[in-house]
Amino acid sequence: MLRVEHLTARYGAVVALRGVSMHVDEGDLVAVVGPNGAGKSTLLNTVAGLLKPVNGKVLLDGTDVTGADPARLVRAGLALVPEHRRIFRDLTVGENLQVAGITASAADRRLRLDAARQRFPILDSRWDTAAGHLSGGEAQQLAIARALMSDPKLVLLDEPTLGLSPVMTDVVFDLLAELHERGRTVLLVEQNAHRALALADRGYVMRPGEIAAEGPGAELAARDDLFATYLGGGVG
Amino acid sequence: MSTFVQTIVDGLGRGSTYALLALGISVIFGVMHLVNFAHAELITVGAYLAYFLSTRDINWWVLAPAIVVSAVVASVATERIAFRWVRGSSPFTMLLTSFALERLSHALWQVFVSPTKKSFAGPAWVFDTFEVGGIRFEWMDVATIAVTALVLALTAFVFRRTLFGIAVRAASEDFDAARLMGARANRVIAGAFAFAGFLAGVAAALILMRSPSAEPALGSDYLIKAVVAAIIGGLGSFTGAVAGGLALGLAEVMLRGYLPEGVWERLTDAFVFALIAALFIVRPQGLFTVRSAERV
Numbered sequence: 254m255l256r257v258e259h260l261t262a263r264y265g266a267v268v269a270l271r272g273v274s275m276h277v278d279e280g281d282l283v284a285v286v287g288p289n290g291a292g293k294s295t296l297l298n299t300v301a302g303l304l305k306p307v308n309g310k311v312l313l314d315g316t317d318v319t320g321a322d323p324a325r326l327v328r329a330g331l332a333l334v335p336e337h338r339r340i341f342r343d344l345t346v347g348e349n350l351q352v353a354g355i356t357a358s359a360a361d362r363r364l365r366l367d368a369a370r371q372r373f374p375i376l377d378s379r380w381d382t383a384a385g386h387l388s389g390g391e392a393q394q395l396a397i398a399r400a401l402m403s404d405p406k407l408v409l410l411d412e413p414t415l416g417l418s419p420v421m422t423d424v425v426f427d428l429l430a431e432l433h434e435r436g437r438t439v440l441l442v443e444q445n446a447h448r449a450l451a452l453a454d455r456g457y458v459m460r461p462g463e464i465a466a467e468g469p470g471a472e473l474a475a476r477d478d479l480f481a482t483y484l485g486g487g488v489g
Numbered sequence: 490m491s492t493f494v495q496t497i498v499d500g501l502g503r504g505s506t507y508a509l510l511a512l513g514i515s516v517i518f519g520v521m522h523l524v525n526f527a528h529a530e531l532i533t534v535g536a537y538l539a540y541f542l543s544t545r546d547i548n549w550w551v552l553a554p555a556i557v558v559s560a561v562v563a564s565v566a567t568e569r570i571a572f573r574w575v576r577g578s579s580p581f582t583m584l585l586t587s588f589a590l591e592r593l594s595h596a597l598w599q600v601f602v603s604p605t606k607k608s609f610a611g612p613a614w615v616f617d618t619f620e621v622g623g624i625r626f627e628w629m630d631v632a633t634i635a636v637t638a639l640v641l642a643l644t645a646f647v648f649r650r651t652l653f654g655i656a657v658r659a660a661s662e663d664f665d666a667a668r669l670m671g672a673r674a675n676r677v678i679a680g681a682f683a684f685a686g687f688l689a690g691v692a693a694a695l696i697l698m699r700s701p702s703a704e705p706a707l708g709s710d711y712l713i714k715a716v717v718a719a720i721i722g723g724l725g726s727f728t729g730a731v732a733g734g735l736a737l738g739l740a741e742v743m744l745r746g747y748l749p750e751g752v753w754e755r756l757t758d759a760f761v762f763a764l765i766a767a768l769f770i771v772r773p774q775g776l777f778t779v780r781s782a783e784r785v
Contacts, residue, residue: 301669302668303665303668303669322668322673322674323665323668323669323671324668324671324672324673324674327669327670327671328671332669333669335666335669339663339665339666339669340666341658341659341662341663341666341667342662343658343662344655344658344659344662348655348658348659349659351652351655352652352655352656352659352667352670352672353670353671355652355656355670355671355672356671399670402670403670403671
């Protein structure tokens, strides 16, 4: 579904990605883990169109979407849950979800809003609350619900458990597992490396700017050497 | 007492046009981080259109909507012709672009129409008055306040209840996040310019009914007041822009009314700006605090 070929991206003079190649097959949950500064978020931002690469290609269902505008990529079936959630704090929960359904017809948007209210009861109960008043866990659920409003083929999630309590981290991982079980294709960048790899069909371990290792998630999760070298400690 | 009430109504009438202009400036600032110094040129566009149409004996029931439409078209055109090319540039570049556009507008009117003022007839009823409880009011003040209230209610509806309005508010808060939701940058920004043009067009129609004349620098005085009103309210805050405009209008009219006639009266603007300076010492962020908008 998603194929990234020899992607190079930079912030000014700093090269953040150097010829990164990876792929995500339909229905898979793929985890990308690595130390801070490895380029994980840069990879997602480049795929989602927020950063134009200096070299390489991004193919979505075989179509070259390299450097395409984010709004076009949403219409092509890609949704990003960005790092730090970036919910619209001054908008209500309902308004956040409405604007996230901007690509849908009015009828589809209504159906998806109803579905979001049923799937996320906590959001339903706070529908008219300004999103800036939500707790971290509620805000993350809103960010994920928002991404689902465009009914994407591929969901990219950037550090969805960052700053969350252990209880809310469990809620988010349960949600990811549910998305996966329902057949949604997911590309997950996550600081909680072991847990992400254990959940994933496949995984990539990044070192600064490059892919250091790839393979089935469970296998990568069991490799002490990778954790010792790149992920700051032992398994578990 | 009657003078005080009359002054309040007069102040609200004057402040209403500032509020409409300041709101337009805030809408554009929200989505582009641009303080559009060419915004009040939309009044000049409307004024010249009204002048040309009035020479053909077209009445104000047609002139007023035509002024509004011309401001919308001109506003969208400035975005398409000038501001789209500098989108994403530094705020300084965008500011200079808006200054250039303002100067260019003055020059074009001077060269292709006339450097002198062109007057035309306003509606006959503008200076008519009526009396309630011994207090005399001008119909135009009441019409200005009523039209502004209607337009503000419409604005509130658009920004609270329509997908376009919600998308503009979202984009004002975090433009990249709005694009990640599928909002098309060009449409949101062009829509914001169209709406700002609509607000400026209504303000222009109200201004021109009272002062029916066109000259190249017509917009300049209103521009300063509108920008100041938007800053008083907290640049980017829609509610603040309205509050700032009304407060500025009230302050102006009250100072003019209560300062001694003669030299002091002419210092009204200086007093108003001194009050504004005092406000910024107490509240540097303006009356309303705004979360920082993302620039695109």
